[in-house]
Amino acid sequence: MSISETIIFGAISSLIATIIWVVVINLYEFSASKKITFLLQECDSSTRLLLNSIRYIHYSVALTQVEKLMSLYLQIYSYLKPINFSSKKRKLIKSIMFNMIRVLNIFKNLDVGYEGDRELEARCKSYNIKYLYEIKTGENSEESFLLISISFLQELTNRFGINKAILRSLQYFDRTNVFHKNILDSLIEVNSFSEGFSLNYFMNKEGLTENEYEKLTKKILKIKATKNSKRIFTTAKRRKHEN
Structure with missing residues (x-):
């Protein structure tokens, strides 16, 4: 092989390696689950501080937490790569986060119409x-x-599939199973499914549609109902044998 051929071959090999690396970077995030889990822990503490700040009228603290949370969710968004998470799981995670970001963004732009401290209190x-x-x-x-949304995101990040993650989150908040449907129905506000609404950096078209979300939640609730029926049947059968 001549010197010129060696140079050309080396250049082509380098180009191919660069292309492969760029593709990998765009499709896969190393240690994504660990990174997202850490960020969600930060989100949890910031959210609790935000809720207390709103409740006890500490506007500046609340605004700081809103901006911090939006930044954290955008970081999480950047880790949602195709190889790390399935398409449906990515869409569900984005839908949940979009709903939170949309509501958080309202606080930044809220104007009641008063002045000074009275305005901040009113906000x-x-x-x-x-x-x-x-x-x-x-x-x-x-x-x-x-x-509740943060809890769902934590389970979705660290568990394979969607159904088990959601069912585990539901059990955490309601062990009686009575309010599972209400939790799922209320988790994402209907306005967050509006096709005409978007933030500059976070388009809701990347998430689930309202119809897709309803189908997903119905499927999960059906799985839960089937498991409960089997459990009841097994328990009744065992008691019958014992008697």
């Missing part, structure tokens, strides 16, 4: 009442949709 109260919705998880219990 916190208005935001708490109108946008920070809670989901009924029991007869006498409710939880912020933000915290």
